[in-house]
Amino acid sequence: MKILHIIPSLSPLRGGPSQAILEMVQAQRQQGIDAAIATTNDHGDATFLSPYGQLVESGSVPELVGPSVPIWVFPRVLSQVAALREFAVAPTLAPWLWQHVADYDLVHIHAIFNYPTTLGMAIAKAKGIPYIVRPIGSLCRWSLEQGKAKKRLYLQTLGRRLLRGSAALHFTTPQEHQEALAAGFDGASFTLPHGVQLPAPITTxxxxxxxxxxxxxxxxxxxxxxxxxxxxxxxxxxxxxxxxxxxxxxxxxxxxxxxxxxxxxxxxxxxxxxxxxxxxxxxxxxxxxxxxxxxxxxxxxxxxxxxxxxxxxxxxxxxxxxxxxxxxxxxxxxxxxxxxxxxxxxxxxxxxxxxxxxxxxxxxxxxxxxxxxxxxxxFSWPTQAARLLEQYTQLTQPSVEITAKATQASSALR
The missing domain is CATH 3.40.50.2000 (Glycogen Phosphorylase B;)
Structure with missing residues (x-):
């Protein structure tokens, strides 16, 4: 099975989700899934250097921290306007996705309200490739209140339709799911948290x-x-x-x-x-x-x-x-x-x-x-990767009817 993950940034400056996706892909590859990440060269207010439009190992990029996994990197537009900079516009990502998204069995989208993941949803939808969206808290009450006017416009013009076109929304906790339901996002979904690596004890x-x-x-x-x-x-x-x-x-x-x-x-x-x-x-x-x-x-x-x-x-x-x-x-x-x-x-x-x-x-x-x-x-990664593979298998089998009720049954937080 080939899975493409799309996230706007892998920079450790962006917090936990950027670290978690590297560990997620590593765990999936260890279980035989051919998984890779498409992202931008975002590094906070700066960018990092990497070969663009080529499959490279994240470990070859000094600014990235964590397991080394295959990534496709596309240059983000450096704008003086904060809103545009945070939207992570990467023009060369569009033609690459249009050409290559059909090479994958499923696309796993991480975050919304940004250019790379919006583009990923739109192109996967146009090409008939199933896609999962992990909102990373973007549909929670507090998040929706931040920059409320811009987010409302995004959802009214394009976002809500793309989210409804997903094979499922991937929530990490029941609370996140409940807040999304309260906001009107009631489509097919499943709840599965991240894994976490257990560090070896340091006695000193x-x-x-x-x-x-x-x-x-x-x-x-x-x-x-x-x-x-x-x-x-x-x-x-x-x-x-x-x-x-x-x-x-x-x-x-x-x-x-x-x-x-x-x-x-x-x-x-x-x-x-x-x-x-x-x-x-x-x-x-x-x-x-x-x-x-x-x-x-x-x-x-x-x-x-x-x-x-x-x-x-x-x-x-x-x-x-x-x-x-x-x-x-x-x-x-x-x-x-x-x-x-x-x-x-x-x-x-x-x-x-x-x-x-x-x-x-x-x-x-x-x-x-x-x-x-x-x-x-x-929360071990082997356990969570196996649970996520079960979801992928269901979502890529046309004969299986995906409903919110069915997918919720596999929640890791029961």
């Missing part, structure tokens, strides 16, 4: 982390690791730790974002008098990221909206207890399996949750162990 991670960041041995490390974006609720976390008084802790903030927003956060930290108790370390990848996750004591993500919450899954895979909010789609799973605490996204509630783990380290360790066990059993 805590020591390495404390040495590198000059953190005292008796100060528990509270970690925030994600894109720096207003929807992540980081302001509430800063305000929460500012109320912890004489509690011993260090807050490590890992991630990057808009320069103006980063400056706002730095000013907020300064005004709260937290300069010595916070380490802002910027964007992290590779072994340093793994060391951060394994060396910390607690992970906090007080987000306003997450269609899955890959950062939380990575933290649980590293054995960390987590604190998050009800708006994160895997919050019910965290509560059910006691892998962390779910609380409102405001400072007093977050402070109480953080204090609970600071005062009860044995509970923190237990919840961290339960989180790692959950990820190992329910």
């Amino acid at each position: 991670a805590s020591y390495q982390l404390r040495q590198r960041l000059s953190i005292d041995n008796d100060a528990p490390i509270v970690l925030f690791l994600s894109r720096l974006h207003p929807k992540k609720g980081l302001e509430h976390l800063i305000d929460a730790v500012a109320t912890l008084g004489e509690e011993k802790f260090t807050l490590v903030i890992a991630g990057s974002g808009d320069a103006d927003y980063e400056a706002e956060l730095a000013q907020r930290i300064k005004q709260a008098g937290l300069g010595r108790r916070v380490r802002q370390i910027g964007f992290v990848i590779g072994d340093w990221k793994i060391c951060l996750l394994q060396g910390a004591d607690l992970f906090v993500l007080p987000s306003y909206s997450e269609n899955l919450g890959i950062a939380l899954l990575e933290a649980m895979a590293a054995g960390l207890p987590v604190v998050t909010t009800p708006e994160v789609a895997i919050a019910p799973l965290i509560q059910q399996h006691q892998t962390g605490l779910v609380t409102a996204a405001h400072a007093p509630a977050l402070a109480t949750a953080i204090q609970h783990y600071l005062h009860h380290p044995a509970t923190a360790r237990k919840h961290g162990q339960q989180g790692r066990a959950l990820v190992a059993t329910e």
